[in-house]
Ligand code: SF4
């Protein structure tokens with residue numbers, strides 16, 4: 001079987017949070033294959049530890065993926081602060097004799113170093129066009145855990161487990177490997193907190209993650225972290241406002257200082273995104289549709305709302321409102337120029353992670369979250385049919401069937417983008433619902 005088919009069969013999706021099916025990415029031809037090991041979300045500690053624990057597997061996965069896309073070079077981006085991991089990776093790259101193909105590129109400890117377009121610029125000096133994809137400048141980007149999964153696919157091991165950091169205002173942050181489909185409440189129990197009445201949980205990192213409205217969900221292949229904070233914590237209060245409340249706040253006192261624009265990572269790459277103008281549009285009901293299209297250029301990194309705006313307004317939300325309005329009207333972004341130049345001020349406007357963590361009131365919780373061997377054995381797993389970009393998987397099992405760990409239980413619908421799903425425990429198919437396939441342990 002070809003490597004591309006192995007990746008497809010293994011159900012690999014972007015493990016960094018986006019969930020784009022990896023086989024679709026690797027079907028392209030590219031000059032560079034980039035590994036995103038930046039892990040720039042505060043408190044999350046998955047990739048940096050996987051690179052340390054499984055250097056050979058990740059290097060081999062990266063090499064295989066790089067060769068598959070026909071890359072002349074694979075570049076591994078990792079923050080300079082991870083000195084020991086970098087030394088280990090260099091040693092293993094030499095030992096595996098792939099130094100001519102794989103190169104380590106060190107990144108500054110800034111946010112959002114892991115934004116795909118920022119990473120492409122930092123590693124290659126190229127700028128992805130507005131609303132474009134890295135492939136347009138000859139790059140394919142994969143995450144460290146995705147590279148590990150590609151290696152495992154070559155050993156015929158599908159994706160049945162996920163590494164998740166559990167962090168925040170808890171006694172002992174940790175990173176664990178759990179079966180896909182595990183109830184989130186089972187993972188949260190590892191935090192040492194018994195009663196969550198006074199706590200809220202962010203699904204993902206503190207910057208881009210969202211506050212979970214219910215803790216009744218299940219682990220998916222793209223989950224990366226669960227950040228637990230007291231309900232009165234600044235970040236939870238800020239992230240818990242409704243869209244309507246945010247709109248009201250945004251109507252108060254934007255002074256058009258431009259800080260949101262001047263520090264926007266996509267603006268600094270030379271794109272024409274200007275969130276301060278979005279604030280102007282929502283507040284004064286301006287109807288310049290051409291100008292509004294820049295709302296499509298936001299990557300939702302949240303820097304403008306959680307760091308840049310000196311008075312705590314929500315320019316990203318203004319962007320989102322405008323974008324949704326344009327989409328409703330069927331107005332799309334028309335691609336313009338293909339060449340961009342980073343703004344001269346960029347190097348002075350990068351946001352150091354430490355300052356961001358202090359601003360988010362997370363300094364007390366910025367601790368190691370070591371990978372810990374704890375075995376979670378859920379009685380029943382609920383495997384989402386849709387945990388990726390594209391169409392939901394179609395069940396290939398029936399209620400009452402016995403399945404083994406790693407067995408395919410859902411396939412990609414014909415002629416669609418999607419990802420296969422697999423049993424993460426051995427047991428009996430207990431239920432096939434609209435959204436999940438439930439498997440009860442033997
Ligand atoms: S969230 Fe704000 S800072 Fe980030 S890309 Fe969008 S407008 Fe720019």
Ligand code: SF4
Nearest residue numbers: 254256257258260309
């Ligand atoms: S939203 Fe905030 S940062 Fe942006 S222009 Fe208005 S006051 Fe300044």
